Amino acid sequence: MPWKEVAASFHTSWEKVFHAVEYVVQWGLEHRDLSNITAIGVDEIAWRKGHKYLTLVYQIDAGKTRLLWIGKDRTVKTFLGFFRFFGEQRSQALKFICSDMWKPYLKVIEKKAGQAIHILDRFHIAAKLNKAIDEVRADEHRQMKKAGHEPVLKNSR
Structure with missing residues (x-):
């Protein structure tokens, strides 16, 4: 439901809905558990015309699928940003990584999580x-x- 409709339903302003969503997202980020992640998937989505992409990384463990991280652009630097966020210890614990065959993804995966089985x-x-x-x-x-x-x-x- 668009935030404007939520605001109308609750007789409040769009700004208050925005701040409520922002608060809940921030709380969720601060309290999420990133332990025991053994499988991730990486892909990109176009979010604007003119080849503007977001890089998305998902947890794809059996029984638990969720979005872990979003990065602006589809570059080596962006994908390396995920591994900086995720940390070396968690990256080394990865057993499976699923991605497309984009060479920069392949290089980053080899560098940061070379022990993982790479599934195309x-x-x-x-x-x-x-x-x-x-x-x-x-x-x-x-x-x-x-x-x-x-x-x-x-x-x-």
């Missing part, structure tokens, strides 16, 4: 696999055409 997310694996299949198919099509043979799978993927 299924969306990006499938995309890479489909791209490779398309390249092989297109190459075979070109070779058959060059050799004077009629392609078997004409106009199809």
Whole structure:
């Protein structure tokens, strides 16, 4: 529900709702437990046009999934900021990290949590696999055409 609607429902101002939310979020941050986290996932989301991203890190342990951290931009420096926040001891306790195949993520993960098993997310694996299949198919099509043979799978993927 938008904060403006919450304010109207409770006969108060938008600013008071904002401050109440800010207070509760701050209290939650101060009292959250970051112990026993063994699996995290990292991804980014576009929050504005023009390639403006936020880096998100989630806890993805069995039975406990939650947002742990948000960083502005999608850069090595941003992702390193998560590991500074998380701390060396907790980073070394990580057993699994799931991410896409963006090379800067891979480098940071290797540097800060190299002991963890790195799991590449299924969306990006499938995309890479489909791209490779398309390249092989297109190459075979070109070779058959060059050799004077009629392609078997004409106009199809």
